Amino acid sequence: MDQSLLALPSDxxxxxxxxxxxxxxxxxxxxxxxxxxxxxxxxxxxxAQQCEETVAPESSWFDGxxxxxxxxxxxxVALVSRPRRRAAA
Numbered sequence: 001m002d003q004s005l006l007a008l009p010s011d012x013x014x015x016x017x018x019x020x021x022x023x024x025x026x027x028x029x030x031x032x033x034x035x036x037x038x039x040x041x042x043x044x045x046x047x048a049q050q051c052e053e054t055v056a057p058e059s060s061w062f063d064g065x066x067x068x069x070x071x072x073x074x075x076x077v078a079l080v081s082r083p084r085r086r087a088a089a
Contacts, residue, residue, distance in 0.1 A: 013054075018045035019065070028064035030072055032079050038065035039079075 014020065018041035019027050029035035042048060042065060052067035061074040070077040 013047045013050040016047045017051065018042060018047075026065075029070070030063055032070060032077070035065050035070045039068065039070065042066075042068040 019038050022038055022041060026035065026037040029038065032039075045051070045068070048067040055062055055066045057066045057069075057071040057076075058074050062071045063073065064071060070079060
């Protein structure tokens, strides 16, 4: 979300955003570890589509979490999960 969206009236779609109340450093994070809370919130967000349409991360050089993805300079960041180690037999 663009930080200006935080100032929208409460009757907009943003009042239903799952990230509402998260600290800005989680929503506007540049690294996956810092964005984990916002990414988790996005996974259950009822307004993810409105978020992506409003923020338009691909055309706004957006940094942060929007619509379930982490963005850096308007590009979606690949989130690579580390393989789990198998327990020793």
